[in-house]
Amino acid sequence: MDRGLFITLEGPDGSGKSTQIEYLREYFHDQGIETILTREPGGTEIGEKLREIILDKANSDMCDMAEALLYAASRAQHVKQLIKPALEAGKVVVCDRFIDSSIAYQGYGRKLGDAVRVINEFAVDGCMPDITFLLELSPEIGKSRIKSEIQDRLEQEKIEFHNRVYAGYREIAKFYPQRFVEIDAGRDKLTIKKDILECIEKILTGRFF
Ligand code: TMP
Numbered sequence: 001m002d003r004g005l006f007i008t009l010e011g012p013d014g015s016g017k018s019t020q021i022e023y024l025r026e027y028f029h030d031q032g033i034e035t036i037l038t039r040e041p042g043g044t045e046i047g048e049k050l051r052e053i054i055l056d057k058a059n060s061d062m063c064d065m066a067e068a069l070l071y072a073a074s075r076a077q078h079v080k081q082l083i084k085p086a087l088e089a090g091k092v093v094v095c096d097r098f099i100d101s102s103i104a105y106q107g108y109g110r111k112l113g114d115a116v117r118v119i120n121e122f123a124v125d126g127c128m129p130d131i132t133f134l135l136e137l138s139p140e141i142g143k144s145r146i147k148s149e150i151q152d153r154l155e156q157e158k159i160e161f162h163n164r165v166y167a168g169y170r171e172i173a174k175f176y177p178q179r180f181v182e183i184d185a186g187r188d189k190l191t192i193k194k195d196i197l198e199c200i201e202k203i204l205t206g207r208f209f
Contacts, residue, residue, distance in 0.1 A: 004091040005203065006083065006127070008098040011135030012166050013155045014142030015185045016192065017096055020135070023193045024094050027200070033208055036086045039096035040074060044081045047074040055152040062153075068106040068116055075099065076123040084127050099124055100132060100172055105154065108168025109161050131203060133196055134173050135185035139166050 007024070009017040021037060028035040041051040053059060054070050075098070086093050099120045107116035139162035146155055173180040181199050183192055 004087040004089065004093060005131075005207065006087055006093050006095070006129045007200070008095045008100070008129040008132045009135065010097060010100045010104070010132055010169060011185060012137055012139045012142040012162060012169070014145035015135035015137040016189060017135055019189050020133070020192060020196055021094060021096055023189075024196070024200070027197060028092055028094075031204075031208070033092055033204075034090075035092040035094060036082065037094050037096075038078070038082060040078060040098055040101065041071055042074065043078040043083075043095070044074075046077045046081075050074040050077075055154065057153050057156065059153060064106065064110040064112055067110070068102065068112055068119065071102050071106065072119045072123040075102070075120065076125075079124050079127045084125075087127070095129070098129060098132075100134075100169065103172055104165045104168040108171075109157070109165040111164070129179060131199065132173075132176075132180050133199075134169055134180055134182050135192070136166075136170070136182055137185040139163055141186070 009021060011017055025035065025037055040047070041054055042048045050070050050073060054062075054067060054074075083093050083095070099117075102116050102120050106112050107114070139159060143155070143159065143162060148156070170182075173182050181196075183195055185192060
């Protein structure tokens with residue numbers, strides 16, 4: 001095997017990605033497969049500093065283009081410093097959000113369009129996920145799961161913004177059917193876990209076992 005496995009989780013805010021990532025952590029640990037769990041924006045020291053700037057509610061005057069470029073900058077650092085070396089060492093990388101978040105939030109949500117894909121393809125330098133789970137949940141329900149006082153700068157955006165993001169996600173998934181797995185995230189967390197692990201086991205068979 002010449003490369004590990006790159007798994008990303010995507011979805012609206014409050015769609016339950018963190019819970020499923022915790023299940024994946026337990027699963028890979030039990031299988032004895034070395035796994036890196038990471039997130040975006042962030043994942044490196046520089047990326048986490050950028051995360052603070054991007055999500056800080058005090059930065060309400062940040063322009064959309066600066067926002068898109070900061071996410072891409074965090075991603076470039078993440079790929080170069082952590083994700084590529086881990087994959088080259090044959091590890092599994094599980095990332096909470098990646099390029100599709102930028103296409104959905106900045107491309108569709110902020111209406112920056114295809115430029116977002118272009119700058120992010122530059123940022124990831126060919127390092128794309130092998131499989132992407134899209135946790136599908138209506139933004140109204142997702143948003144209602146996050147208390148308003150702890151919502152970050154993006155989460156506190158109007159529902160119209162989140163609806164555009166969600167519609168964008170579903171379009172992207174249709175565009176890359178070979179990579180995307182659409183998961184109904186309105187169900188209970190153990191049923192969702194079962195669906196995700198079934199997919200992972202199919203991929204792992206013959207690769208790691
Ligand atoms: P998180 O709450 O899932 O950690 O993500 C932080 C917020 O940043 C979330 O509202 C989604 C948003 N986001 C983007 O707008 N573009 C991106 O490229 C990424 C990675 C996240």
